[in-house]
Amino acid sequence: MDRRSLLFTTAAFASFPPLLFGYAMGTKKNIKSFGKAYAYLLEPALRQREVGTSQLVIDSAEFSGVAFQHVAWHKVRFVNCDFVGAYEIKLSELRDCVFEDCRFAGIINWGISRSIRFVRCQAGGQSNVIDLSGSSDVHFESCSFVGKAQSPNNWGGIGSRGDATFVDCKAKWFELAGYKKIVLDRCEAQDIGIWTDSPANSGASYESAAVTIQTSKFRGVLDMAARDLQSLTIRDTVLEHLNLNNAAIKSDVLIERVKGGFINAGVTAKSFSIRNSEVFGNGKNISFVMPMDSAQQVLLESTNFGTGPMQRVNLGPGRPLQDSEWQAAPINSLAVVRNCTLPIVDASWLETQRLVFEGNTIGSLDISNGRIGQLEVNGNSVDRSVNLAKTQVKESKIQVFAKDQAKFDGSNLKAR
Structure with a gap:
């Protein structure tokens, strides 16, 4: 894969909207002038008495300077409306509503949201547009979100404290939220974060998000560092830098058919799999980081981790362990590392019940200082060196290496 294919030109984001905090007030009629609709x-009870459950349509209104507090909006279609202001909209409930071609520049709380559609909408600056826990079925289609500045401290956020789906959306310097589930499908983004619930936010009963990303493109950093997730699936996606450092994932991680730059997969998880992918480092000497002893099961299969002779893949803890740290x-x-291309592999100081390297093309391999129940190294092509010094193994099946290619000093293994 040509590394240039990972880098998106600024033209890819030229269609992003202008920052909404520069929006000129007064270009639309204020909602206060909308008579009965206002x-x-x-007063939703008045609407129920007079028109029952028929849909209410609000077209080309500006929502500002009016407090809508602790009221429920049901079956409302907002068309070409601007929502501008902080803490003025704080609903108890939003249900069966549609927002089409609307803009958001402020802090908005929809209450408990159910069956909501945002179509071709925009949010910008440090806007925070969110709902309450208990929300469900919130969809964003062909929307654009652009933050105010590159610093994550100045990013805006949008999504749901229930489940949020983003389809054909664009984002830059923004966080996309989902507490139970987040789906990103056919999206393009630059430097964004995924915003989920956490024990620090909600205590022991916090929501745990299942995150699915597919057929999308990410420039800059896709940031899920230190996030608490139920699961993570990324398929058929191009990304420049995926940051999962210190993420806690209760169930499984699957990365499949991904073209990537650098992946920091410093996660705890039940299982972690990456297969049929290309991870070339995007100019960094390290293309992939995954301490394999932090997950119950790990599979790296049919993946190219770089072609440069100095390209590193770090699969161990990354530092010497003290005696008290061994499990x-x-x-x-x-x-298991199978049928992969890995110029430099550092799996030193690793502790595992079973470690398998099989059918790989490797420049140099370091499995030194490990504590391994079963070690299998079979059918690999190794160009330079294999370091097994000071590694202790209960059972082993190790291929024959070229003379003086493998180092066994201080281990309980013997060269064949």
């Missing part, structure tokens, strides 16, 4: 939004029962029960 009254129905302020009585290793967390990792199985780590």
Whole structure:
């Protein structure tokens, strides 16, 4: 894969909207001038008495300077409306509503949201547009979100404290939220974060998001560092830098058919799999980081981790371990690296019940200082060196290496 294919030109984001905090007030009629429609939004019981459950349509209104507090909006279609202001909209409930070609520049709380559609909408600056826990079925289609500045401290955020789906959306310097589920499908983004619930936010009963990303393109950093997730699936996606450092994932991680730059997969997880992918480092000497002993099972399969002779893949803890840090029962029960291309592999100081390197093309391989139940190294093509010094193994099946290619000093292994 040509590394240039990872880098998106600024033209890819030229269609992003201008920052909404520069929006000129007064270009639309204020909602206060909408007569009965305004009254129905302020007093839903009045609407129920007079028109029942028929849909209410609000077209080309500006929502500013009016407090809509603790009211429920049901079956409202907002068309070409601007929502500008902070803390003025704080609903109890939003249900069966559609927002078409609307703009958001402020802090908005929709209450508990159910069956909501945002179509071709825009949010910008440090806007925070969110709902309450208990929300469900919130969809964003062909929307654009652009933050105010590159610093994450100045990013805006949008999504749901339930489940949020983003289809054909664009984002830059923004966080996309989902507490139970987040789906990103056919999206393009630059430097964004995924915003999920956490024990620090909600205590022991916090929501745990299942995140699915497919057929999307990400320039800059896709940031999920230190996030608490139920699961993560990324398929058929191009990304420049995926940051999962210190993410806690209760179930499984699957990365499949991904073309990537640098992946920091410093996660705890039940299982972690990357297969049929290309991860070339995007100019960095390290293309992939995954401490394999932090997941119960790890599979790296049919993946190219770089072609440069100095390209590194770090699969160990990344530092020497003290005697007290070795696990009585290793967390990792199985780590398999199969049919991959890896110029430099550092799997030193690794503790696992079973480690398998099979059918790989490797420049140099370091499995030194490990504590391994079963070690299998079979059918690999190794150009330079294999370091097994000071590694202790209960059972082993190791291929024959060229003379003086493998180092066994201080291990309980012997060259064949």
